[in-house]
Amino acid sequence: MKRDFPTLFERSRTGRRGTRPPRPAEVDLAGLLGAENLRAAPPRLPEVDELTVVRHYTNLSRRQVGVDTNFYPLGSCTMKYNPRTGEAAAALFAELHPYQDPGTVQGALQIVYELQEYLAEITGMDAVTLQPAAGAHGELTGMLLIRAYHESRGEGEQRRVVLVPDSAHGSNPATASMAGYQVREVPSGPDGEVDLGALRAALGPEVAAIMLTNPNTLGLFERKILELIDAAHDQGVQLYYDGANLNAIMGWARPGDMGFDVVHLNLHKTFSTPHGGGGPGSGPVGAKAHLAPFLPVPTVKREGGRFLLDFDRPQTIGRMRSFYGNFAVMVRAYTYIRMLGAEGLKRASAMAVLNANYLRKKLAGVGYRIPYDRLCKHEFIAQPPEGLKALDVAKALLDYGYHPPTVYFPLIVKEAMMIEPTETESRETLDEYVEAMAEIARRGLEDPEWIAHTPYRTPVRRLDEVAANRKPVLRWRPEEA
Amino acid sequence: MNVPADRKYTRSHEWAKQEGSLIVVGISDFAQESLGDVVFVETPEVGREVQAGEAVAVVESVKTASDIYAPVSGKVVEVNEALADEPELVNGDPYGVGWIFKLEPSNPAEFDALLGPDDYTKVIEEES
Numbered sequence: 001m002k003r004d005f006p007t008l009f010e011r012s013r014t015g016r017r018g019t020r021p022p023r024p025a026e027v028d029l030a031g032l033l034g035a036e037n038l039r040a041a042p043p044r045l046p047e048v049d050e051l052t053v054v055r056h057y058t059n060l061s062r063r064q065v066g067v068d069t070n071f072y073p074l075g076s077c078t079m080k081y082n083p084r085t086g087e088a089a090a091a092l093f094a095e096l097h098p099y100q101d102p103g104t105v106q107g108a109l110q111i112v113y114e115l116q117e118y119l120a121e122i123t124g125m126d127a128v129t130l131q132p133a134a135g136a137h138g139e140l141t142g143m144l145l146i147r148a149y150h151e152s153r154g155e156g157e158q159r160r161v162v163l164v165p166d167s168a169h170g171s172n173p174a175t176a177s178m179a180g181y182q183v184r185e186v187p188s189g190p191d192g193e194v195d196l197g198a199l200r201a202a203l204g205p206e207v208a209a210i211m212l213t214n215p216n217t218l219g220l221f222e223r224k225i226l227e228l229i230d231a232a233h234d235q236g237v238q239l240y241y242d243g244a245n246l247n248a249i250m251g252w253a254r255p256g257d258m259g260f261d262v263v264h265l266n267l268h269k270t271f272s273t274p275h276g277g278g279g280p281g282s283g284p285v286g287a288k289a290h291l292a293p294f295l296p297v298p299t300v301k302r303e304g305g306r307f308l309l310d311f312d313r314p315q316t317i318g319r320m321r322s323f324y325g326n327f328a329v330m331v332r333a334y335t336y337i338r339m340l341g342a343e344g345l346k347r348a349s350a351m352a353v354l355n356a357n358y359l360r361k362k363l364a365g366v367g368y369r370i371p372y373d374r375l376c377k378h379e380f381i382a383q384p385p386e387g388l389k390a391l392d393v394a395k396a397l398l399d400y401g402y403h404p405p406t407v408y409f410p411l412i413v414k415e416a417m418m419i420e421p422t423e424t425e426s427r428e429t430l431d432e433y434v435e436a437m438a439e440i441a442r443r444g445l446e447d448p449e450w451i452a453h454t455p456y457r458t459p460v461r462r463l464d465e466v467a468a469n470r471k472p473v474l475r476w477r478p479e480e481a
Numbered sequence: 482m483n484v485p486a487d488r489k490y491t492r493s494h495e496w497a498k499q500e501g502s503l504i505v506v507g508i509s510d511f512a513q514e515s516l517g518d519v520v521f522v523e524t525p526e527v528g529r530e531v532q533a534g535e536a537v538a539v540v541e542s543v544k545t546a547s548d549i550y551a552p553v554s555g556k557v558v559e560v561n562e563a564l565a566d567e568p569e570l571v572n573g574d575p576y577g578v579g580w581i582f583k584l585e586p587s588n589p590a591e592f593d594a595l596l597g598p599d600d601y602t603k604v605i606e607e608e609s
Binding site: 411466 | 515520521541544546589
């Protein structure tokens with residue numbers, strides 16, 4: 001198949017090269033590694049000159065939509081701007097090696113230690129591990145802490161069920177399963193919040209934990225959170241806080257004060273470090289004192305003026321990650337927290353909430369439906385005008401130079417579009433976005449053929465999502481002769 | 482919307498049809514239409530004992546993933562193996578070759594208590 005954008009392998013020409021690596025001294029590789037571990041033939045790597053490589057990646061990057069190029073209101077993902085200062089700070093540590101003696105990396109350990117402290121303060125938790133490599137990994141760590149806690153009390157066999165609301169992030173039930181639990185779904189009430197009556201009815205001695213996001217995936221703050229947590233704690237049930245939506249409440253409310261026992265954070269969302277392909281991420285976990293003995297080792301502690309790796313945790317669940325987690329991400333998050341300070345973090349959340357509410361009102365004014373039309377937090381759910389599909393609006397947005405919102409999530413809203421502008425967008429950007437959304441709605445209703453075939457101006461047109469899901473091609477393979 | 486009269490339905494959009502001593506289960510035309518193109522069906526293990534209302538299968542579309550609940554209690558005796566390679570059968574023929582699993586019911590009264598075609602039609606009218 002001829003692609004419009006060949007891979008580097010397809011651009012390869014025998015004998016072409018960009019650099020000549022130094023020839024290493026003769027080494028007895030078979031003796032060092034074992035003969036069975038040596039390749040029989042050299043790996044098939046692309047043979048290309050330097051300019052070809054530069055053009056390849058530069059042109060690829062120009063085909064992307066990212067925060068650096070476009071407004072990116074992808075609900076739940078918190079695609080805020082990542083300040084370049086954080087990149088500069090991370091680069092300062094590029095020469096460190098994880099096997100270095102702690103005595104030679106005191107500055108790095110100080111950053112880890114202080115970040116643990118800051119995150120504990122922001123979440124209202126007693127102890128923090130920075131090991132988990134991303135949000136879902138943090139969730140698993142948190143649920144393993146809860147499991148270890150119940151087991152330490154002799155209730156491991158009895159407590160087999162985890163409750164999740166029907167509006168939950170999909171990773172929550174997946175995490176509970178991964179941690180060995182059965183998942184029971186709790187319905188949301190008509191106000192979009194957890195149905196407290198249904199939740200009380202679902203509680204019992206077999207329940208290990210409840211996993212909640214607050215604000216929830218509809219962008220709504222769970223107003224009955226204190227009652228809910230009291231009811232759960234009365235039955236010995238642990239409360240897990242999915243910190244994906246912490247950007248809404250930083251500095252204003254703390255999961256620990258609400259009564260949550262364990263929380264994960266996404267540094268790559270709330271604390272402004274790169275996501276996904278630009279990551280890696282980082283999913284620190286905070287725990288109350290009764291869960292702290294089970295945290296992964298090592299954490300960093302301070303003794304006098306020294307920072308030490310602390311392995312002394314006999315009840316630990318073990319390591320969750322090699323070495324100390326994604327350190328460069330921690331440096332960026334640390335930099336962000338220090339740049340903004342306590343007042344700045346609080347203001348960031350306030351602006352995120354203000355921007356979301358501004359967009360919510362504006363979009364309601366141009367024909368979009370708002371199923372839960374009350375003061376929202378950092379994100380909200382909109383539906384297209386009757387007669388349009390969320391998928392088509394998302395595709396049309398690409399032609400207008402915007403990254404689409406999250407669509408068809410949460411599952412409890414039909415044709416859901418989950419919009420999260422974040423605090424780093426100006427009013428002008430939001431107004432232009434509303435104009436584009438208004439035009440898409442108007443044109444889409446007038447001309448269904450037009451919207452059904454959007455996008456027109458992107459490098460590739462509408463993709464066959466069904467074929468991509470049914471017959472995924474996950475890697476390039478050479479065409480064998 | 483197509484709601485055949487020869488079977489019963491649930492509020493969660495499964496259909497259940499008697500076939501000899503067994504109950505065949507699938508999802509309704511309304512359900513497949515709302516899900517969109519189905520890309521994956523996870524069927525239950527044969528031999529599994531299930532309770533009415535228990536999540537026993539998953540239907541995944543491009544848009545979403547949905548649990549499929551057992552309409553009645555009983556034992557799973559057969560699953561539709563063809564769905565592994567051709568999940569689109571659920572879209573093309575939800576009431577026929579797109580069936581998902583068969584149960585040996587443990588409590589026949591449960592079947593009688595399911596929704597008839599008229600009541601189910603009201604359910605989908607409320608939802609659409």
